[in-house]
Amino acid sequence: MKKTQVAIIGAGPAGLAAAIEIARAGGEVTLLDENHKPGGQLFKQIHKFFGSGEHRAGIRGFKIGEQLLEDTEKLGVNVLLDSPVYSIFEDFVIGYTHDGREKAIQAERIILATGASENALAFPGCTLPGVMGAGAAQTMINVHRVLPGKKIIMVGSGNVGLIVSYQLLQAGADVVALIEAAPEIGGYGVHASKIRRAGVAIYTSHTIQEVIGEDSVEGAVIVGLDEEWRPIKGTEKFIEVDTVCIAVGLSPLAELAWLAGCEFAFVPSLGGHIPKHDRNMETTIKGLYVAGDLTGIEEASSAMEEGRLAGIACAESLGLYSEEKARHLKEKVWARLDALRTGPFGERRRDAKRKLMDLMEGGADIG
Amino acid sequence: MKKTSEIVIIGGGVIGTSTAYYLTKRGKEVVLFEKNDLASGASGACDQDIILQSKNPGIHLQLAMKSAEIYKTLEAELEHPIEYENTGGMILIETEEELEIMRDFVKRQQQVGLEVEILDLKQARELQPGLSRHLVGSTYSPQDAHVNSMELTLGFAKAARKQGARIMLHTEVVGIKQRNGRVQGVVTSRGDVDCEIVINCAGAWAPKIAEMIGLTIPIKPRRGQIIVTEEVAPYVMGDVLSARYIVAKYNPEILENSSDPGIKLGVGLSLSQTQKGNILIGATREFVGYNTDVTRTGLKEILKNATRLVPGLKGMNIIRMFAGLRPYTPDGLPIIGPVEGIEGFFVAAGHEGDGIALSPVTGKIVSDLIVDGKTFIDVSRLALERFAKNNKKA
Numbered sequence: 223m224k225k226t227q228v229a230i231i232g233a234g235p236a237g238l239a240a241a242i243e244i245a246r247a248g249g250e251v252t253l254l255d256e257n258h259k260p261g262g263q264l265f266k267q268i269h270k271f272f273g274s275g276e277h278r279a280g281i282r283g284f285k286i287g288e289q290l291l292e293d294t295e296k297l298g299v300n301v302l303l304d305s306p307v308y309s310i311f312e313d314f315v316i317g318y319t320h321d322g323r324e325k326a327i328q329a330e331r332i333i334l335a336t337g338a339s340e341n342a343l344a345f346p347g348c349t350l351p352g353v354m355g356a357g358a359a360q361t362m363i364n365v366h367r368v369l370p371g372k373k374i375i376m377v378g379s380g381n382v383g384l385i386v387s388y389q390l391l392q393a394g395a396d397v398v399a400l401i402e403a404a405p406e407i408g409g410y411g412v413h414a415s416k417i418r419r420a421g422v423a424i425y426t427s428h429t430i431q432e433v434i435g436e437d438s439v440e441g442a443v444i445v446g447l448d449e450e451w452r453p454i455k456g457t458e459k460f461i462e463v464d465t466v467c468i469a470v471g472l473s474p475l476a477e478l479a480w481l482a483g484c485e486f487a488f489v490p491s492l493g494g495h496i497p498k499h500d501r502n503m504e505t506t507i508k509g510l511y512v513a514g515d516l517t518g519i520e521e522a523s524s525a526m527e528e529g530r531l532a533g534i535a536c537a538e539s540l541g542l543y544s545e546e547k548a549r550h551l552k553e554k555v556w557a558r559l560d561a562l563r564t565g566p567f568g569e570r571r572r573d574a575k576r577k578l579m580d581l582m583e584g585g586a587d588i589g
Numbered sequence: 590m591k592k593t594s595e596i597v598i599i600g601g602g603v604i605g606t607s608t609a610y611y612l613t614k615r616g617k618e619v620v621l622f623e624k625n626d627l628a629s630g631a632s633g634a635c636d637q638d639i640i641l642q643s644k645n646p647g648i649h650l651q652l653a654m655k656s657a658e659i660y661k662t663l664e665a666e667l668e669h670p671i672e673y674e675n676t677g678g679m680i681l682i683e684t685e686e687e688l689e690i691m692r693d694f695v696k697r698q699q700q701v702g703l704e705v706e707i708l709d710l711k712q713a714r715e716l717q718p719g720l721s722r723h724l725v726g727s728t729y730s731p732q733d734a735h736v737n738s739m740e741l742t743l744g745f746a747k748a749a750r751k752q753g754a755r756i757m758l759h760t761e762v763v764g765i766k767q768r769n770g771r772v773q774g775v776v777t778s779r780g781d782v783d784c785e786i787v788i789n790c791a792g793a794w795a796p797k798i799a800e801m802i803g804l805t806i807p808i809k810p811r812r813g814q815i816i817v818t819e820e821v822a823p824y825v826m827g828d829v830l831s832a833r834y835i836v837a838k839y840n841p842e843i844l845e846n847s848s849d850p851g852i853k854l855g856v857g858l859s860l861s862q863t864q865k866g867n868i869l870i871g872a873t874r875e876f877v878g879y880n881t882d883v884t885r886t887g888l889k890e891i892l893k894n895a896t897r898l899v900p901g902l903k904g905m906n907i908i909r910m911f912a913g914l915r916p917y918t919p920d921g922l923p924i925i926g927p928v929e930g931i932e933g934f935f936v937a938a939g940h941e942g943d944g945i946a947l948s949p950v951t952g953k954i955v956s957d958l959i960v961d962g963k964t965f966i967d968v969s970r971l972a973l974e975r976f977a978k979n980n981k982k983a
Contacts (some may be wrong), residue, residue: 311885326885 226300227253228297228536229316229329231478234262235522236514236529237335238290243533245297247542252327253299254318256306260294261287262337263357264522266364269385269522283522290526310482314509331509331536334479335529338472338493338515343377346432352439356386356469363393371465375442376400377430381471381521384413390467391420398463401428401444403451410567430466431458441466474516482510487581491574492518500582502552503528503537511536518578520563520571529557590779591755594620596786596959597775599798601625602632603738603944604937605790606745606756607952610667613752615960617625620784621746621754622777624719624761629744630792631944634881634913635816636859638828639734639946640678642705643835645696653943654703655948655965657732669744671736672864678733678828679708679717680795680835681858681898682725687832694835695728705730717826720903733828736862738945745952765934772802772933781822785969788935788955793879793914795924795938802931806924807976808939810879810914813872814887815859817909820866824901831858831898846906851890858898868905870895872942874915883910915941923947925954925971935959936973 228244233255241251259265267283267364294301305317305325314329340355347353352371361367374395376387379402387397400417405427409441414471418424431445431453446457464466473494474488484497485506503511511532513550531552538548563572596612598605601623609621623629641657644650664671682688691707694702698705706729713727714720720727746756757779764776765787774783789798793810835857856872862868873887888910896903918924918939928934937955940947957964969975 309883309885312882315885317885317888324889 223315224325224327226250226327226329227540228252228331228333229314229327229464230255230333230335231255231316232262232335232337232516233260233301233303233512234335234337234514234525235290236337236516236525236532237262237333238294239300239526239529240333240335240476240511240513240533240536241459242293242297243291243530244537244542245294245299247534247537248535249540249542251299252302252329253294254302254305254316254327256304256305258304259292260301260303264290266360267522268364268389286522310478331511331534331540332482333503333511333513333529333532334482334497335512335514335515335525335532336475336478336516338474338519340468341471341473343468343470345430347434348438350433350435350439351437352435352464353433353466353468356467357380359388359465359467360386363389368549369393369395370467372396372461373398373463374465374467375430375444375461376465376467376469378402378469378471379404379407379409379414379424379426380469380471381409381413383467384409384417386467386469387417387422388413388420391417391422395465396489397422399423399444399461399481400426401425401430403427403429403447429453434460434468439466441448442466445528467558472515472519474519476516479505479512479516482507484510487578489518489578491570492578496578498578498581500554501579503532504535506582509539518571518575524559524562527555527562530555531559590757590782591620592781593783594618594755595784596620596788597622597762597782597784597899598788598790599744600630600790600792600794600938601627601746601756601758601776602630602790602792603742603745603948604792604951605788606742606749607948608788608790608937608955609749609754609756609952610745610752611956612959613749613754615956616755617956619749619754620713620763620782621749621756621758622775623758624778625774627746627756628739628756630794631913631915632742632792633739634815634911635813635915635942636871637672637735637737637861637863637945638678638830638859639736640693640828641703641732641946642678642680642698642728642730643830644943645921646694646701648966650698650701650703650946651966652950654701655953656947657734659949659953660736664744667744667748667888669740669747671740671744674735674864675731675733676733676827677716677729677731677748678830679713679727679729681713681720681727681829681831683723683832683898684725688725688782691728691832703730704732704745708974710745717829719899721898721900721983724898735828735863737863741948745948749912762801765798765800767802768930770930770932772931776948778869784933786933786935786959788937790937792938792944793916794938795916795936799936802934804928804931804934806936806938806973807919808916808924809876811917811941812875812877812880812912813915813942814875814883814891814910814912815869815871816888816891816907817911818868818870818902818905820906821905825860825862825868825899827861828862829831829858829899831894833857833894840967850886851894854887854890856890856894858895860895860899865907868902870902876917879914881912881914883912887912916944919976922971923951924942924973925951926958926968926973928973
């Protein structure tokens with residue numbers, strides 16, 4: 223069986239950043255990803271990132287992706303693409319498939335950076351062709367250069383809903399309406415202003431009641447909600463669209479952590495069931511680390527920082543860094559992470575993360 | 590929680606719930622304790638076969654045939670859909686050597702009235718077009734059947750409850766009270782219950798229950814790993830076993846002395862398709878304590894064996910894999926009946942891979958023994974004491 227010092231599962235921003243840290247420390251890394259190309263979601267992020275200069279603010283996502291790939295290549299990281307991992311067995315044997323064949327690789331350490339998946343929404347007509355995740359629509363326009371539809375309704379006003387609406391407009395689609403069940407827009411004001419200026423109708427306190435169509439989406443019925451989030455009779459409104467994009471949050475892709483036997487905590491503000499981990503990103507299974515959206519839904523910049531943390535801690539555990547050197551490096555990453563987790567959105571995540579990490583030291587369970 | 594009950598049943602698997610059903614049907618007061626959930630042990634981690642022709646001619650087959658008779662009307666009786674289907678089944682024969690053994694096995698089964706015959710490869714392939722051409726033939730019995738083991742457990746539990754049984758889930762029995770050689774009651778994680786009779790239906794965990802009253806039961810957990818495919822169009826007819834499965838079941842020492850990883854894991858084919866279309870591919874038979882992990886070696890060896898016998902499986906996708914702990918006994922027969930020396934203590938466990946097939950008859954026998962003091966056959970061969978007689982040290 224093939225062996226490697228460190229196996230990283232998921233070649234998105236967290237996995238790539240972790241791989242670079244370990245390779246830089248002199249470790250041998252194998253990076254596995256189910257996709258045809260590495261980079262995760264970075265290559266569809268054509269917008270500029272936020273944060274300070276240290277976080278490469280002002281640089282577009284795909285440019286950051288290109289830089290990470292260049293670094294991994296220079297450092298000699300072994301990348302296995304088209305290689306979906308199906309399980310982690312005893313003694314860190316990782317089972318995956320490639321080219322229709324089952325294969326395995328055994329690692330001394332594993333870092334899971336499997337990311338997240340889009341949440342679905344159930345309503346009559348939700349399985350009609352034309353109803354899709356906003357992330358899927360973003361992949362179509364920004365990676366494959368295919369317009370998913372001409373007249374689009376976006377459901378959900380978090381940052382994903384807002385950014386993808388704007389990018390759909392840029393790609394030439396007409397975003398007819400954006401609806402949000404809460405009384406206020408969920409994402410950043412700066413993103414909302416952009417689509418407002420472009421003339422997109424925004425309906426807060428509204429939800430989708432039904433999607434109508436024979437073989438594909440022909441229109442959507444939306445309905446107003448009262449303070450208790452109950453539909454208000456008589457406020458139904460038909461909107462003619464051919465595409466319905468759903469942007470109602472993400473859930474950590476935690477299957478491999480479950481299969482490996484990690485302990486979990488349920489943290490709704492971070493997206494659901496999260497593998498418990500400490501400040502080194504190490505889980506309840508010694509030698510198994512996690513990073514990125516799997517550890518709580520955030521964004522690419524914090525995913526990269528978590529990847530670096532996991533990478534440094536992993537290198538330290540392999541004796542590639544002294545304790546002092548590792549502490550110094552980790553402190554720098556933590557300072558950047560704390561800076562990213564500021565503002566009303568960031569602080570909520572920082573608190574949830576802190577409580578989650580406290581659990582490893584016997585803290586009270588979080589609801 | 591009520592503090593008394595005539596009878597306490599320990600274990601919410603198919604055997605415990607069946608026993609609760611038959612006892613309440615006879616008007617007995619029953620409380621059933623299950624430390625996790627219904628069908629959370631082997632009853633929820635097995636295949637769906639009710640196979641008669643895998644049983645040794647003798648009391649084993651006699652039990653299975655009685656159970657099969659009960660199954661025919663069980664769904665209507667329980668008023669719960671259990672996905673029972675009389676599908677027929679076959680045992681695949683790979684070598685002339687196996688053919689000899691199976692000829693003898695089949696002849697002895699026919700003598701006790703089982704409808705079973707030997708087919709050559711051509712006949713076998715007419716029934717089961719997916720079979721590999723290297724096979725010598727198969728057995729065939731129209732009497733084999735399928736059932737959804739989880740629905741069956743739920744069906745028994747629901748019907749028992751309707752008849753007055755109290756079913757206490759997430760309640761662990763942690764002690765058994767006795768005085769002067771008589772059972773007095775049980776201690777549970779939610780309080781004590783006084784009773785006259787305790788029935789140990791804890792499957793692979795039955796020895797742990799028995800230990801609470803200083804009793805040794807020679808049951809060992811034996812892990813069976815099973816693979817589930819995606820839903821596909823009808824492909825597998827009835828239950829399919831391999832002769833090697835039968836060999837693995839009755840001759841564990843052959844397995845342990847082998848160097849072949851597949852044989853060492855006790856891999857023998859067990860194949861069937863659910864009503865939804867998923868194909869269940871089994872199974873291993875391993876002694877690894879109470880470990881229910883699935884292993885990559887198990888996965889590979891099960892698939893190697895299955896695709897060798899039924900090559901068409903190669904094109905299908907696997908969606909899941911699970912493992913259950915079968916309660917193994919040294920002679921392959923379950924332990925059913927009262928225990929000498931401890932009045933009021935009964936065992937109904939140790940069915941290994943036959944728990945689903947034998948669950949109706951087991952519940953019926955236990956209820957007969959408790960209510961009437963006897964049942965339709967002589968069950969002294971199923972008593973726990975049979976092991977003590979053979980081995981005084983046990």
